[in-house]
């Protein structure tokens with residue numbers, strides 16, 4: 092049977108691991124979305140709006156390696172564009188499938204709905220351009236070739252791609268042909284030279300350590316990276332965006348490295364090493380303690396996705412996976428001695444009874460609540476800045492949008508993660524200001540019988556902004572006061588455990604109940620307006636030097 096354009100596209104997406112496509116319906120996308128609903132082994136996952144669909148696909152892809160969303164033309168696709176930008180910044184490969192008006196409507200420059208009314212039809216594909224690695228408008232002739240090209244881009248760059256299909260094209264027979272995408276390989280000579288250079292740098296280093304990076308996780312190289320840690324005996328520290336790339340319960344983990352803002356012992360050790368091996372890290376503001384980290388490039392071995400740098404020498408055409416595998420088999424084991432210990436996993440908690448929930452009371456309790464294999468989704472704001480310094484249990488993954496930092500991401504991303512792995516516990520930590528942006532997506536979790544644990548930190552406003560701006564009490568940091576714990580009920584989340592807690596005793600009871608709960612839990616935690624964990628406090632104290640705008 093000849094395949095239609097959309098059948099071909101979905102077949103290839105399924106081949107590379109896509110089993111769920113998030114989105115919002117629309118008439119120009121009907122042929123795409125009819126096919127998704129009918130396609131064996133692919134599920135349609137409806138979302139409340141396109142931005143949320145983008146975030147949900149992003150959360151799904153962080154867990155499963157790749158994700159997809161489908162939207163309609165114009166207002167539909169533009170709603171998703173901020174989420175696509177986030178996926179680009181954070182190396183999350185997504186397929187954005189959007190429906191377009193028919194080719195005839197385009198040729199006739201018809202005044203059809205969802206256009207700007209000026210007869211132009213390719214504006215929205217152009218607008219997608221800067222936030223994707225590649226884009227295509229399909230025809231029956233180019234569909235097969237363009238699908239392979241977009242797959243190659245998404246996987247080679249680990250970035251989103253955009254595909255628009257005119258509504259008369261989707262059900263036409265796919266006419267062309269193309270070689271299926273093949274994963275890129277290293278140049279053998281360059282690979283050997285890179286490994287020789289790395290080994291020689293390590294052999295002459297008195298002390299060395301590893302900074303594992305999130306890109307290694309996005310490419311699916313965690314076991315190869317772990318093999319390097321095991322074979323080399325090198326300790327590792329982790330930066331914010333890279334948290335939980337490797338298991339934090341192993342003796343090689345020495346703690347979080349955040350420049351001069353946090354953990355001075357970790358900073359002193361990392362920065363004193365003769366060699367630091369970075370694997371897919373990015374030296375962003377939030378990874379480097381607002382650029383207070385000091386790593387000498389001459390003492391850095393940077394293993395990137397498609398090239399490696401050893402001091403000044405750069406080795407092109409060497410794949411991260413090949414470098415890690417070769418390194419694990421050739422590196423000499425050393426027993427790097429550091430006196431550094433990661434924070435204890437079960438932390439002492441403070442506060443009891445009717446005491447208010449301070450940051451000191453809250454963050455250790457949250458850390459103790461986590462268990463092995465949890466999927467933690469932590470929103471931008473004070474909550475993630477506290478939790479990032481809690482040691483994750485074995486197998487637990489910590490997800491945060493550290494570079495893009497769009498508040499509102501975490502709630503739909505937690506939905507996407509829960510769709511990706513319905514049998515694992517997904518725990519969402521969000522500030523209430525962020526939650527207000529995308530809270531309606533919890534209804535999709537309820538609708539699908541998913542069982543997340545959701546903590547909404549209610550500190551009466553945008554606390555992180557209060558701490559960074561000139562006047563903490565300024566009007567733009569205040570919020571409408573919602574009754575958060577009533578949202579699940581209003582949004583159709585039947586059978587959820589919901590509560591609002593304002594004292595330590597209430598919090599302890601809620602945590603206990605949530606940990607026993609076989610259904611979903613939604614806990615609103617009320618704290619003082621200024622209850623902040625150490626990192627945001629440090630940012631506040633140092634804002635005059637760290638942020639020009641705060642002076």
Ligand SMILES: Cc1ncc(C[n+]2csc(CCOP(=O)(O)OP(=O)(O)O)c2C)c(N)n1
Pocket residue numbers: 471472473474496497498499521522523524525526548550552553554555556
């Ligand atoms: C989409 C988007 N809009 C605005 C911001 C700016 N911003 C960063 S953090 C923040 C406030 C977060 O408040 P909340 O979720 O209540 O967390 P808190 O810091 O109070 O714990 C805002 C508005 C942003 N990062 N992303």
Ligand SMILES: [Mg+2]
Pocket residue numbers: 522523524548549550551552553554
């Ligand atoms: Mg808040």
